[in-house]
Amino acid sequence: MTPSELYLDAAATTPPLPTVIECINAVQRDAWGNPSSLHGTGLVAAERLARSRQAITKQLGAQDDELIFTSGATESVHLALLGVAAGCPPGRLVISAVEHPAVEGAAAQLEQRGWTVVRWPVDGRGQIRLEYLDELLSPPTLLVSLIWGQSEVGTVQPVPLVARACRERGIPCHTDATQLIPQGLMDWSASSLDLLTFSSHKLQGPRGIGVLLHRPGVLAQPLLSGGGQEGGHRAGTEAVALIAGLAVALQHLPRFNAERSLAPPGSTPQIRSLRDRLQSQLAAIPALTVINAAEDQRLPHHLACLIGDRRGLPLSGRRMVQQLSRLGVACSSGSACRSGQAQDSDVLTAMDIAPRWRQSLVRFSLGPWLSSDDLESVPQLLQQAIDACT
Numbered sequence: 507m508t509p510s511e512l513y514l515d516a517a518a519t520t521p522p523l524p525t526v527i528e529c530i531n532a533v534q535r536d537a538w539g540n541p542s543s544l545h546g547t548g549l550v551a552a553e554r555l556a557r558s559r560q561a562i563t564k565q566l567g568a569q570d571d572e573l574i575f576t577s578g579a580t581e582s583v584h585l586a587l588l589g590v591a592a593g594c595p596p597g598r599l600v601i602s603a604v605e606h607p608a609v610e611g612a613a614a615q616l617e618q619r620g621w622t623v624v625r626w627p628v629d630g631r632g633q634i635r636l637e638y639l640d641e642l643l644s645p646p647t648l649l650v651s652l653i654w655g656q657s658e659v660g661t662v663q664p665v666p667l668v669a670r671a672c673r674e675r676g677i678p679c680h681t682d683a684t685q686l687i688p689q690g691l692m693d694w695s696a697s698s699l700d701l702l703t704f705s706s707h708k709l710q711g712p713r714g715i716g717v718l719l720h721r722p723g724v725l726a727q728p729l730l731s732g733g734g735q736e737g738g739h740r741a742g743t744e745a746v747a748l749i750a751g752l753a754v755a756l757q758h759l760p761r762f763n764a765e766r767s768l769a770p771p772g773s774t775p776q777i778r779s780l781r782d783r784l785q786s787q788l789a790a791i792p793a794l795t796v797i798n799a800a801e802d803q804r805l806p807h808h809l810a811c812l813i814g815d816r817r818g819l820p821l822s823g824r825r826m827v828q829q830l831s832r833l834g835v836a837c838s839s840g841s842a843c844r845s846g847q848a849q850d851s852d853v854l855t856a857m858d859i860a861p862r863w864r865q866s867l868v869r870f871s872l873g874p875w876l877s878s879d880d881l882e883s884v885p886q887l888l889q890q891a892i893d894a895c896t
């Protein structure tokens with residue numbers, strides 16, 4: 507976040523809280539030892555690590571042996587899917603049609619090992635179509651992975667319902683909760699999930715640390731072996747300072763009962779009304795369509811729009827994002843760009859958005875550092891960017 511930039515890209519990453527930075531600096535200075543060492547310097551680090559681990563498991567309602575620290579969500583997802591798959595013969599993996607590339611990447615590795623990957627179809631809001639539940643959770647399905655909060659369009663999936671259905675059938679169920687956890691902490695002890703992934707840098711914690719929650723016995727093999735850290739599930743000297751920073755960041759998040767309400771409350775009590783206000787202000791812009799506007803099935807800080815010019819013709823989301831950046835607004839486009847070539851968004855394709863609009867997504871995602879005054883100028887700047895891109 508440059509001082510002059512209005513940062514509306516929380517779904518990409520978030521600024522670490524000042525208290526997080528202070529904590530990391532203090533731990534780097536005072537507890538820099540290797541927690542596995544038997545001398546005093548090591549014991550200081552081990553004590554700090556144990557305290558942080560305890561604080562984090564308490565926040566999440568997990569036991570110490572249910573939590574693995576990783577480098578981030580991408581690694582957690584790979585450990586979850588490849589770690590479960592190592593314990594059974596190749597079968598069918600069910601993922602949604604709107605997963606993050608991290609899950610698609612792990613699924614592709616399983617395909618190379620003989621697994622079949624089936625994508626759960628979604629409706630026009632990106633919600634999985636529940637009429638497929640029985641069919642998809644029948645043999646030969648051996649593993650399910652479902653994104654809880656979709657990063658591009660903000661859809662919240664009925665993960666607790668699917669997890670319960672998986673449990674009844676004895677199928678391990680993983681969720682990529684990277685976008686959901688920053689908007690509310692669910693209670694792991696009350697959930698039917700077997701595996702849950704998230705990344706610290708999406709919730710104002712440090713970059714380079716992630717979490718995988720797992721039920722004991724579900725992971726058959728580590729990705730990284732060697733020193734036996736993290737209960738043998740993830741070798742490598744623990745990132746004590748980053749873990750301590752994550753513990754501090756988690757203290758600021760609200761809790762929510764995921765078995766009762768579909769959507770989490772939001773990183774702050776104001777975030778939803780801030781987003782709704784921005785959404786109503788943007789309604790005055792012609793050829794702007796908010797997608798996935800179903801209130802209870804949507805991340806509370808997330809606003810995804812398809813943007814066209816004054817004649818109603820689709821504009822390039824990537825060009826819009828670049829133009830908005832010139833005007834001092836940081837946001838994202840949903841469409842991927844590989845080797846310099848813009849491509850249709852796979853997520854918008856799965857949602858059956860008309861082909862000519864599949865590169866026109868602009869995503870605004872808000873965070874606690876914003877006030878409603880900060881957002882006043884956004885509609886005018888957006889209109890300016892539209893005119894510049896036309």
Ligand SMILES: Cc1ncc(COP(=O)(O)O)c(C=O)c1O
Binds near residue numbers: 655657682685
């Ligand atoms: C839903 C989701 N899953 C996984 C990831 C990967 O997270 P990381 O880059 O921290 O590994 C992201 C990051 O954008 C995400 O939004």
